[in-house]
Amino acid sequence: MTKAHRLLARKPPQPLSKGVPINFLLGGSDSEVGSFELATLAKVAELRKQVQLLEDQIRDQMGLAWLAAWFRAMDRPALKYAIENEEGALEWAKRMVREGQRSEEENESIPRPPLPPGAAHLAAALRYQERNIAEGKCCYCPEPQDRNSVRYCTEHLAIARSRASQKKALDSNPGSREYLYAGELPESTHGRQPGSLASLERAREKKTRAILAEMGIPPESAAVTLRAAKEALLKLLPRSQDEAKTQDELREYALISSKATLQVALKGLLSEKRIERIGKGINGNPYRYFIA
Secondary structure (H helix, E strand, O other), X not given: OOHHHHHHHHOOOOOOOOOOOHHHHHHOOHHHHHHHHHHHHHHHHXXXXXXXXXXXXXXXXXXXXXXXXXXXXXXXXXXXXXXXXXXXXXHHHHHHHHHHOXXXXXXXXXXXXXXXXXXXXXXXXXXXXXXXXXXXXOOOOOOEOOOOOXXXXXXHHHHHHHHHHHHHHHHOOOOOHHHHXXXXXXXXXXXXXXXXXXXXXXXXXXXXXXHHHHOOOOHHHOEOOHHHHHXXXXXXXXXXXXXXXXXXXXXXXXXXXXXXXXXXXXHHHHHOOOEEEEOOOEOOEOOEEEEO
């Protein structure tokens, strides 16, 4: 046996876990170990009772939270009036009989409790659809119903059929009959709306200006976005044809880092007729720009 093995054999055994009386379990009698087992089981039962008590408290608090949400969603003055003026079984039966004998006009004349904003709008929309269908009109517009439909006019029937075929095509596998005969699928416009494009451009420009400020560069002195490039060009471009400047001069004076950004900005200003261009765009006679 090597010296390393002897040193490993001499090391005392590690305890199983913190608080485990190894020496007591090894040297104690059978009755003492049994008593220790019973005491440990009693402690486990006590801890389990505490856990059950906490679970009961959690359920009670959740019930109170649901009760508060229910009170927020209902008409509390009407509930308070019903509690203060308790109605007996006989009175309730008489009221049900009395309300059942009323006509629809009398029931409509009785004021009803207001609905939440979302539910009120939905109820109004459903009543409008039912009234139009009863009169033979489209449920979405006052146009007459199509002869092949009992709900839509010709225009809305075509829209509904197109939407149904497109949904069936999207749910089916590419290459199936539904997918092939569904027609053109709608192109996603996520992030392509005019407001979204403008907000994205503003966000990019704001982030770029913040980065330039952290680098110690004045944001007004470096045109890195298309909008900033246009603003810088309009400030630096001369107003006479004799003082017109080339692209290289404008890029140097305006501190436009990208040549592509400069070209796009110049094309945009030319299309808007805010600047003019002279020259042939060749060596010796490059394009020169000035404000129109």
